[in-house]
Amino acid sequence: MPAAALPGRESATSNPGGVCLSGWGNYPKVSTELLAPHTPAAARDDLLRRSGVIARGAGRAYGDAAIGTQATISSRGLNRMRSFDAATAQLTVEAGVTIADILAAFEPRGFFLKVVPGTKFVTVGGAIAADVHGKNHHRDGGFGMIVESFRLALPGGEIVSCSRSENAALFAATLGGMGLTGMILDATLQLLPIETAWLRQDTRVAGNLDAAIDQLENSASSTYSVAWIDCLARGAALGRSLVYLAEHATRRDMDMLGPGLAPFPSPRTQRLSVPELFPGWLLNRTSMRVFNELYFRRGAAQQGRQRLVHWDPYFFPLDAISDWNRIYGRRGFVQYQCVIPLERARRVLADILDRVSRRGDASFLAVLKQLGDGGGPMSFPLRGYTLTMDFPVSDTLFAFLDQLDALVVDAGGRLYLAKDARQSRATFESGYPGLAALRDIRRQTGATTRLASHLSERLGI
């Protein structure tokens, strides 16, 4: 058993005044009381005794979604798996179990998750609360689609089971409800049996945004599709992209493309990390241009050749670099993710990319994906295209993003709450007509006056 604190000054007991928390974007940084219950029952008790409180998973939401106005309850202590039924491939876990935990335990046994976001370090509770999506949303829907049921602790202390047949309205409002309906304690997920854990990937080069959207549109039969856009390309090459299409590899694919490879390889270990004092000057236009050029040449060289890609770097490329969010320095960054309805997507996305490339401080790569219809009234996805970019926080950034918001609002689009740290109430309300349903549910469960994050306060939810 551990010793008590050795150096005397370290032995002070926990934070009566609270801790400073931020999301993955390191912006904003806000003070809150932080609770860390070790069991679902203790989490429910913590919720019962607090106001201005919100649940927090792995802290991978980028902005202020998982910081309570007064108190924040971490779900990391709720990290136990409960049961697995091999016959139905249904897995029940506590809310703080991460997607990485699930894949580490079940990928070697031939199971995957049908919907995974771009990082495996999110918790199941967080994935439900944000109704996260993957590269197959246009075909398979969001994370909510693989959720059979969950148990939700309401602010009054009641614990209710929710599914599509039981408390269905509460179930739906919790998908994408950003923790504002209650605290998810555990959930039952449907796992996906797989023949191998490799992906058969096809790379296509698209010379500009129109070509990229054409590629994505024409590959609607592909399970996974995503385009990486070179944000530094301008003019006729605006939106030049590498489009990645992929399928779960079958045993036959492996025989042809990678005989001798283990069909269910272990997770890749994190080899790189970004130091706390990362020199920000390394990220300049010249170095980015060189990087992008190399990146695109490598991609172009792979065009037309199918290759097998390990599941871990395929689905979670940035997870290989721990603390990659530090590259944007102390002031932090904002990840801007919007979705534009199908019919307006080409023109509006071109307009956004043009403004971003002229401004010049966005991340050097942007991600473009197709989305289908959302799973709950507050789910981010709608039928259209979603574009994702990082911007380091600066004095002029928010005024610029307000201009992009105006384009998004005008096109009938919306911003992803899991990424948001700064949109206005007007932008939010015009993008989320399902807000009324969430507010209804919150009134019914007593959440309106008790559950509040900095995001919900900022947006008037």
Place this chain on the structure above:
Amino acid sequence: MTGTKSILVIGGSSDIGHATALRYAKEGWRVTLAARDLAAAQRNADDIRTRSGVDTTVQSLDVLQTGQLAGFVAGLSALPDTVVCVVGELGDQLRAQVDPELATTIMRTNFEAPSLLLEQFAQAFAARGSGTIVGVSSVAGDRGRASNYYYGAAKAGFTQFLSGLRNRLALAGRVRVVTVKPGFVRTKMTAHMKLPAPLTVQPDRVAEDIFRADVTRPRDVIYVARRFWLVMTIICALPETIFKRMRI
């Protein structure tokens, strides 16, 4: 399941007990968790079974009921290949100074009860001619300090007990005794404490080191993290005239 090895974790409701059992389960070892808080042990057992797919059971045991320890060992359906004892309680040092009952509980929980229990396993393993006994002690037992000397004194006693037991069993045959001395570990027990990050490890690190010291790279005494060996060597080398005036 013949051929499958088995581990019994005493203190199976704890974070280190959970992590240790899970580490062995991932290698296919069958797991039994013994604990006073059976519901907490069951939660851990369900987790281990779900993650690893191995057979996992729980047993009720209150180690402070020392009269029942011999019966507990005799009543096991099968003697495990490895027994790991992670029983311990930090206790509140300041309260213990004015509350003899609490002081007694800290000393019994960290020294008396684990020692008496492991003595039973030593005899059973010796009779069988094989087995590993892993006792989780603490660096706090290396030198008494103002901030936790009831806990530290009891752990010191436990460390010496394990040392003597190892000596006895090494002379007699093939039963091994491993002493584990964790430093700072992020667990329920230390949740209220601010721990120095460079010296603090997660429970699965302790589990990994225990598995290694037992199975893959046998050792008698290990520090977790290893750099704590150096820290404690320096602390133990300080002259008492200086040490007694220090706040560490």
